[in-house]
Amino acid sequence: MPYKAISDLGEFGLIDRISSLVGPTLDASPNLLTGIGDDCAVYQPTAGMLEVTTTDLLVEKVHFDLLTTPLKHLGSKSISVNVSDICAMNATPQYALIGIAVPPSFSVEMIEELYKGMSHAARIYGVAIAGGDTSVSRSGLFISVTMTGEVSGERLTRRSGAKPGEMICVTGTLGGAAAGLRLLMREKNIMLEHIEHHEPYNKSLMVDLEEYADAIKEQLLPAARIDIIRFFHSRNINPTAMIDISDGLSSDLRHLCNSSGTGAVIHEGRIPVHSGARRIADELRDDALGWSLTGGEDYQLLFTLPKERFPDIAEHDDISIIGEITEKDAGISLVDIYGMSIDLEKLPGYDHFRS
Amino acid sequence: MPYKAISDLGEFGLIDRISSLVGPTLDASPNLLTGIGDDCAVYQPTAGMLEVTTTDLLVEKVHFDLLTTPLKHLGSKSISVNVSDICAMNATPQYALIGIAVPPSFSVEMIEELYKGMSHAARIYGVAIAGGDTSVSRSGLFISVTMTGEVSGERLTRRSGAKPGEMICVTGTLGGAAAGLRLLMREKNIMLEHIEHHEPYNKSLMVDLEEYADAIKEQLLPAARIDIIRFFHSRNINPTAMIDISDGLSSDLRHLCNSSGTGAVIHEGRIPVHSGARRIADELRDDALGWSLTGGEDYQLLFTLPKERFPDIAEHDDISIIGEITEKDAGISLVDIYGMSIDLEKLPGYDHFRS
Numbered sequence: 118m119p120y121k122a123i124s125d126l127g128e129f130g131l132i133d134r135i136s137s138l139v140g141p142t143l144d145a146s147p148n149l150l151t152g153i154g155d156d157c158a159v160y161q162p163t164a165g166m167l168e169v170t171t172t173d174l175l176v177e178k179v180h181f182d183l184l185t186t187p188l189k190h191l192g193s194k195s196i197s198v199n200v201s202d203i204c205a206m207n208a209t210p211q212y213a214l215i216g217i218a219v220p221p222s223f224s225v226e227m228i229e230e231l232y233k234g235m236s237h238a239a240r241i242y243g244v245a246i247a248g249g250d251t252s253v254s255r256s257g258l259f260i261s262v263t264m265t266g267e268v269s270g271e272r273l274t275r276r277s278g279a280k281p282g283e284m285i286c287v288t289g290t291l292g293g294a295a296a297g298l299r300l301l302m303r304e305k306n307i308m309l310e311h312i313e314h315h316e317p318y319n320k321s322l323m324v325d326l327e328e329y330a331d332a333i334k335e336q337l338l339p340a341a342r343i344d345i346i347r348f349f350h351s352r353n354i355n356p357t358a359m360i361d362i363s364d365g366l367s368s369d370l371r372h373l374c375n376s377s378g379t380g381a382v383i384h385e386g387r388i389p390v391h392s393g394a395r396r397i398a399d400e401l402r403d404d405a406l407g408w409s410l411t412g413g414e415d416y417q418l419l420f421t422l423p424k425e426r427f428p429d430i431a432e433h434d435d436i437s438i439i440g441e442i443t444e445k446d447a448g449i450s451l452v453d454i455y456g457m458s459i460d461l462e463k464l465p466g467y468d469h470f471r472s
Numbered sequence: 473m474p475y476k477a478i479s480d481l482g483e484f485g486l487i488d489r490i491s492s493l494v495g496p497t498l499d500a501s502p503n504l505l506t507g508i509g510d511d512c513a514v515y516q517p518t519a520g521m522l523e524v525t526t527t528d529l530l531v532e533k534v535h536f537d538l539l540t541t542p543l544k545h546l547g548s549k550s551i552s553v554n555v556s557d558i559c560a561m562n563a564t565p566q567y568a569l570i571g572i573a574v575p576p577s578f579s580v581e582m583i584e585e586l587y588k589g590m591s592h593a594a595r596i597y598g599v600a601i602a603g604g605d606t607s608v609s610r611s612g613l614f615i616s617v618t619m620t621g622e623v624s625g626e627r628l629t630r631r632s633g634a635k636p637g638e639m640i641c642v643t644g645t646l647g648g649a650a651a652g653l654r655l656l657m658r659e660k661n662i663m664l665e666h667i668e669h670h671e672p673y674n675k676s677l678m679v680d681l682e683e684y685a686d687a688i689k690e691q692l693l694p695a696a697r698i699d700i701i702r703f704f705h706s707r708n709i710n711p712t713a714m715i716d717i718s719d720g721l722s723s724d725l726r727h728l729c730n731s732s733g734t735g736a737v738i739h740e741g742r743i744p745v746h747s748g749a750r751r752i753a754d755e756l757r758d759d760a761l762g763w764s765l766t767g768g769e770d771y772q773l774l775f776t777l778p779k780e781r782f783p784d785i786a787e788h789d790d791i792s793i794i795g796e797i798t799e800k801d802a803g804i805s806l807v808d809i810y811g812m813s814i815d816l817e818k819l820p821g822y823d824h825f826r827s
Contacts, residue, residue, distance in 0.1 A: 123825045131825065150522065154731065155631050156560035156716060157524035157621070162517045167505065169512035171603065172569040172618055178610040179573070205511035214527040216616050218534070248526065253825055255533040256611030261571050263527055263618035266512070276510050361511060376509065470483045470608055 120224035123253075131251060134225065138232040139239070139246035146245035149212065158247035160212060166267040171202040177257030184308075185301040188227055190337040191260070192234025198363070199264035200242045200341035201416040205361040206275070207346060208268035212247040213239060216261035218254035231260075242343055272355050276376035279358035279421040285381055285440040286356075286430060288342050288417045291366055292405050293391030295412025297336030300329055300397055332393035339416045345436070354429050356420035365411040367464045369419055371449055377421075380447035383440030383461075385454050410451070411464060475579035478608075486606060489580065493587040494594070494601035501600035504567065513602035515567060521622040526557040532612030539663075540656040543582055545692040546615070547589025553718070554619035555597045555696035556771040560716040561630070562701060563623035567602040568594060571616035573609035586615075597698055627710050631731035634713035634776040640736060640795040641711075641785065643697050643772045646721055647760050648746030650767025652691030655684055655752055687748035694771045700791075709784050711775035720766040722819045724774055726804055732776075735802035738795030738816075740809050765806070766819060 123131055136153045143152055151159035162168060175181060175195050196213065203210040215235065219228060239246050244264065304326070310316075326333060341361075349355065358377050362369045366388070374381050390405050398405035409415075421442055422430065430436050451459045478486055491508045498507055506514035517523060530536060530550050538546075551568065558565040570590065574583060594601050599619065659681070665671075681688060696716075704710065713732050717724045721743070729736050745760050753760035764770075776797055777785065785791050806814045 126825075128825045150628075151630060156557040156714075157526040157563070159522055159524050159561065159623075159628060159630075162521075162523050164519065166517075167514055168517050168523065168620075169514050170567070170569060170618075170620065171512040172571050172605050172616065174571045174573055174605045174607045174614075174616065176573045176607050176609055176614070179608055202511040206514065208512070212525070214525060214618055216527050216529045218529055218531045218614065250527050250529045251825075252529045252531050253534055254531055254611075254614075256609075259529070259531070259573060259609075259614045259616075261527065261529065261616035261618075263525075263569055263616075265523075265525065265620075268514075273505075273514060275506060275514075359511075470478045470481075470486065470606075 120226050123219065123223060123225055123228065126225055128251060131225065131228065134229060135232050138229060139236050142236055142239040142244065142246045145243050146211065149245050149247055152245070152247045153249070158212065158214065160247070163267055166269055167273055168265055169203055169206045169208045169268055170263065170265045171199055172261065172263040173198050173202065175260040177259065182305065183258070185305050186337060188230035189234035192231040193238035193338055195260045195262045196235050196238035196242065196244065197339050197341045198416060199262045200244065200343060201361040201363070203264055203266035204341055204343055204346045205359050205418060206266070206268055207272045207349060207355060207359060208266040209346065210242055210244045210264055210266040210343070212265045213244050214263045215246060215249035218252045218259040220254050220256065220258060242341065272350070274356050274359040276358055276360050276373045279373060279377035279379050279442045281379055281442050281444050283357055283421040283423050283442045284427065284438050285383060285419070285421055285442060287362070287366070287389065287419050287437050287439050288345050289415070289435055290389045290391040291362065291409035291415045291417060292394035292412055293332045293335030294339060294414035295408035296391065296394035296397040296405065297329070297332035297334070299401055299403065300326070300333060301336065303401070329393055329397055332391060332397055335391065336414065339414065341416055342418050345418055348433060352429055354422070354426065356422055359418060359420035362415045362417045362419050363413055365413040366419065367410040367461045371462060373419060374449050378445055380443040380445050381440060381449045382443055382447070382452060384452050387437060387439040389437045475581050478574065478578060478580055478583065481580055483606060486580065486583065489584060490587050493584060494591050497591055497594040497599065497601045500598050501566065504600050504602055507600070507602045508604070513567065513569065515602070518622055521624055522628055523620055524558055524561045524563045524623055525618065525620045526554055527616065527618040528553050528557065530615040532614065537660065538613070540660050541692060543585035544589035547586040548593040548693055550615050550617045551590050551593035551597065551599065552694050552696045553771060554617045555599065555698060556716040556718070558619055558621035559696055559698055559701045560714050560773060561621070561623055562627045562704060562710060562714060563621040564701065565597055565599045565619055565621040565698070567620045568599050569618045570601060570604035573607045573614040575609050575611065575613060578613070597696065627705070629711050629714040631713055631715050631728045634728060634732035634734050634797045636734055636797050636799050638712055638776040638778050638797040639782065639793050640738060640774070640776055640797060642717070642721070642744065642774050642792050642794050643700050644790055645744045645746040646717065646764035646770050646772060647749035647767055648687045648690030649694060649769035650763035651746065651749035651752040651760065652684070652687040652689070654756055654758065655681070655688060656691065658756070684748055684752055687746060687752055690746065691769065694769065696771055697773050700773055703788060707784055709777070709781065711777055714773055714775035717770045717772045717774050718768055720768040721774065722765040722816045726817060728774060729804050733800055735798040735800050736795060736804045737798055737802070737807060739807050742792060742794045744792045
């Protein structure tokens with residue numbers, strides 16, 4: 118069966134296909150008055166709640182490589198990274214607008230895969246895909262997702278509320294996404310070398326990726342921690358400060374401390390390094406702790422709480438207490454397993470403009 | 473003075489520059505609680521109002537050509553096209569989030585020009601630039617603007633409320649943007665031919681663009697009709713249906729009629745064709761009426777009103793009544809100056825995926 122060209126369908130035909138794919142995400146949103154098909158989406162905000170809103174770009178060859186990224190996963194990830202930003206405000210995600218610029222080489226089926234992933238993820242998070250914009254691109258695929266959410270004034274958590282003496286907590290594990298990316302890049306390069314040398318494809322030479330599926334999943338299909346936000350709301354826990362770990366623990370801890378006007382000390386031994394990342398680091402002779410600190414894309418939550426709230430989080434088996442907020446003068450440091458202090462302010466985070 | 477490379481400044485240095493450029497847009501928005509510098513922007517919606525939200529992509533070599541587009545104008549236009557969508561709901565624009573993916577060849581000064589244009593336009597419309605995302609691009613410049621606005625339930629105007637017998641009205645003039653684009657493309661091609669043939673640049677061969685400044689301005693620096701929305705609100709005029717003319721009168725009238733379940737008849741003699749477009753059409757031996765119907769990018773408002781509201785709009789010298797809504801069965805047609813009826817449902821609108 119041949120693939121369908123977007124030019125056969127036209128812009129409005131494509132929008133119809135997209136509408137039917139994202140339609141099921143609207144079920145959970147009775148306050149959406151107008152979705153796709155008008156100049157704007159229209160919704161009724163909940164009385165007394167604050168609105169939060171965020172936007173994230175996913176750019177081909179910068180944020181993803183189509184040789185190693187299934188389009189359905191990419192669609193899902195583009196939703197998750199925005200949900201993660203909403204969660205970082207202690208808020209509940211509600212509506213998404215999606216802009217895509219598509220290379221002419223893309224088929225209708227490829228676009229549908231992308232939106233199937235978006236729609237699937239949106240339903241899991243309770244997000245309604247309420248509108249967007251479509252265009253061709255004269256080069257790579259561009260995805261822009263904007264998401265809104267809501268939060269009460271009492272629950273709203275910024276980066277800026279941390280105080281000296283408070284616990285520094287992190288959800289889940291770190292370094293898995295970076296490890297998964299390194300592995301995918303290695304396999305891609307092996308594949309390209311084979312193609313370049315016109316060698317037959319020998320599957321027995323490929324590493325068994327099943328073994329590393331956990332880390333690869335962290336890279337391709339990260340999950341935003343909306344479960345943690347629901348846990349917070351159910352226990353009436355309001356972190357004093359919070360940020361999602363998208364640039365790496367080191368860089369995002371620095372953002373949180375700079376916004377709060379504090380320092381911090383964290384302990385190497387308490388950082389929840391992803392077990393798959395450790396195994397991949399052994400295989401690639403790389404450093405899993407480094408990936409945790411500067412690799413980025415983990416989409417876990419980093420937050421602070423007064424010590425007296427310890428019992429509230431102690432029972433949660435996916436939250437680690439990794440250190441303590443200090444006075445600003447003390448700087449931001451990591452104490453390694455030998456007791457040596459490392460200045461995290463000198464450790465660079467991931468910077469798209471410099472790499 | 474050499475230009476500054478973005479890689480020298482880094483992502484966070486660039487965000488600091490952007491923040492200071494868009495800072496002045498925040499003055500008029502006391503309900504914005506958190507702007508750039510956290511995971512989300514946070515604002516307090518006005519009690520009892522509906523939220524409207526829209527997103528538009530501007531993609532290099534699809535929506536703009538940097539050879540003919542000053543970056544400051546491009547920044548301004550990226551704001552205006554979103555304000556136009558907000559206006560089409562009879563709503564007031566409030567906050568913008570801006571995503572940009574920038575080619576590595578861009579200097580810091582070029583990005584600043586872009587944001588100066590955005591900031592200038594935002595202040596004119598009363599829009600606060602509240603957040604965004606920055607990335608490199610491995611190919612062209614990519615701009616994504618998302619805008620929110622508010623409107624009361626009584627004023628909210630969709631595409632779908634038009635009724636047979638109502639007047640079809642349009643603001644301003646049409647065809648200017650398409651005419652300006654044709655002229656810019658011609659001048660660009662002349663310039664490129666000169667370069668290709670290594671000919672010296674002979675300014676006397678260039679057309680005097682001053683003469684056509686009006687049409688070129690419609691293309692490079694369109695203004696959203698927030699003045700019309702303010703006029704509506706001041707006179708308590710609520711159109712029954714409205715859409716902004718971004719794809720061309722023919723295509724956007726079709727969208728309005730399809731949403732409303734109606735037909736329409738409009739009259740060639742009443743279409744407010746841009747006077748500069750007429751002169752350019754003469755020069756290029758092209759058709760100014762065609763540009764008005766299918767050229768797109770005029771960002772005027774097309775709306776419907778019951779005939780008894782005629783006195784309300786009669787005094788406004790920038791609103792034209794071009795026809796009447798009919799029953800669906802009557803189709804969508806244009807009556808030309810000879811009295812012949814032309815079926816507009818067969819006239820294509822601009823389609824990025826087909827051109």
